[in-house]
Amino acid sequence: MSQTITIRLTAELAEWLQERRRQTGLPVSRIIRYRLEQAKSETGNQRFLRHAGKISGPRDLSSRKGFAPS
Secondary structure (H helix, E strand, O other): OOOOOOOOOOHHHHHHHHHHHHHHOOOHHHHHHHHHHHHHHHOOOOHHHHHOOOOOOOOOHHHOOOOOOO
């Protein structure tokens, strides 16, 4: 490992991390690294992106009847 970072945690996050540490027996740094690796692998896989380009209809909702500007 070559990179070190320092972050400030809310009391709630710090408590959650300590609870996970007690449950798993893993060091806090390993838990954080694991979660970061999970987030990295999920990048670009947001669920809503699977619908991109599949929704049809008017480009501008104001062109629909009842939505025209008054």
